[in-house]
Ligand SMILES: [Zn+2]
């Protein structure tokens with residue numbers, strides 16, 4: 001019989017199964033019957049698929065061996081590794097002669113299939129039935145406590161281990177360290193580690209990954225060096241946990257070490273290296289690694305797609321995505337969501353529509369996560385009708401889908417629609433989360449729906465038990481401030497917890513600017529300056545408030561603070577999509593390939609809108625320069641360049657969609673109104689805060705921004 005096992009190659013187990021089944025049917029049936037037990041067992045050990053497993057299981061039943069505890073345990077183990085835990089549980093419950101191995105196999109199967117609660121139940125059942133677990137049983141149940149975050153129960157098993165004097169055991173001790181690290185109890189983990197009499201590579205790895213996952217960069221590195229001093233060179237897992245530290249200095253050091261130690265060609269290590277460079281915003285290094293990977297799998301392609309999209313280089317992102325399609329990489333939900341959020345961020349509607357078609361083609365249309373990404377894409381391109389259509393079509397919606405819709409309505413200024421959808425959601429029994437309230441409160445503040453907003457804010461804490469975060473406070477303070485209730489806004493700011501950040505002060509300052517309440521404006525400015533914001537935008541706002549109050553010396557002081565703090569204004573850029581291609585313009589970018597054409601066009605454009613009554617608002621320029629220079633600066637704002645290019649290249653009547661990284665300035669807002677009227681075009685401008693839809697000389701925000 002043994003020859004059957006040795007003859008059949010390990011990888012051709014299915015042939016072995018067939019061979020075995022044929023034998024059974026043959027005349028030799030009676031001869032082999034006696035010794036089928038080890039044969040069944042040896043086959044089960046190699047079975048990795050459901051179909052042959054069912055065949056062998058049937059044979060075991062036919063051969064009247066289903067009560068053999070040894071075979072039962074093997075069956076439980078094999079069903080568990082095929083992921084069929086319910087089947088494994090049935091065999092376990094029907095088994096008459098359960099032994100310790102049966103319990104252990106079931107328990108470890110449950111834990112490996114992420115059924116942690118069930119694994120813990122089995123463990124306690126064992127203890128209740130007075131079956132003494134062994135080291136393997138305990139090591140198998142420990143991860144469950146860590147994963148479920150139940151420290152107290154985990155500790156009680158640790159006590160059980162000590163009380164029953166199991167003695168030193170590297171597997172259990174490593175399991176305990178892992179459990180405590182997952183629970184975030186690094187000091188206990190370290191204490192256990194230091195007391196270990198014997199350690200293996202896994203113990204070192206568990207300690208290092210514990211440190212890196214809990215954000216202890218220095219400790220993780222120190223442990224790694226200590227490991228090497230003790231003569232352990234580390235393996236793939238060591239490298240991977242260190243790479244997950246997301247520290248470029250550590251990562252590039254490791255990169256050279258990886259090359260030296262010969263792990264360079266390991267697919268897992270390579271992907272982890274690439275991920276590290278992506279997470280450290282070093283996209284070019286990541287791309288070099290990506291190119292070196294011989295067999296690029298979907299994970300590698302998608303990670304790189306995420307990296308490129310994160311870097312904001314849309315052209316390279318879309319090129320990479322097209323390459324994925326050319327190479328016939330089977331897209332999954334993660335890759336589709338990645339590209340959709342890229343489209344959403346860049347406002348690339350044409351590309352977004354193309355991806356939507358791919359979503360349908362690849363059968364992910366009803367996927368709840370992909371669905372919410374599609375809705376989010378349409379909403380972020382101000383196509384609320386398409387977003388709503390998809391939203392209504394989706395049978396199953398999660399809270400993210402509702403949030404995307406509500407946020408979309410809010411950004412475009414449809415406050416009532418946002419509130420209506422919010423109440424529909426709660427009426428249907430969908431529980432709103434923190435983001436839902438941020439979206440709906442923002443919607444209220446963008447539309448000046450004060451009473452509704454305050455009521456929703458009140459319900460958020462009282463009915464939904466959600467503690468307001470600084471984002472919620474910012475929305476409500478913004479809502480009150482814009483409505484002119486500066487005193488209420490200010491006192492809410494003083495009461496809020498956590499303490500107000502820069503964004504709250506700046507929104508209040510903006511309200512002071514709108515309502516020309518300079519006294520309070522100056523007061524808030526002082527408090528804002530104490531916070532020392534490192535974004536130049538706040539100094540601009542500050543200086544504007546002083547300037548509007550006629551306090552020129554303070555205005556100059558704010559500008560000086562800006563200079564002396566060495567803060568550069570975040571470079572403004574705008575993009576416009578024309579026939580599926582995205583064109584990006586930086587403010588004052590004179591080296592753009594189309595600059596000459598655009599400049600000529602803009603000169604004409606300004607003559608046209610000035611004739612219609614436009615006058616440049618030079619207050620939008622913070623620089624201490626003569627008026628004509630200020631006009632020139634305004635002329636070169638990125639959204640103006642993008643709009644001019646859009647007007648030049650698109651067909652008459654087409655909507656021009658602009659996406660801007662910063663908030664639109666007063667002057668551009670004014671110019672857009674005139675452009676929409678003079679040129680008879682709809683301009684959709686998405687700035688850092690919201691949408692402005694300009695049509696026939698008016699903006700959808702009703703100048704409420
Ligand atoms: Zn501007």
Ligand SMILES: [Zn+2]
Pocket residue numbers: 669691692693699700701702703704705
């Ligand atoms: Zn507007």
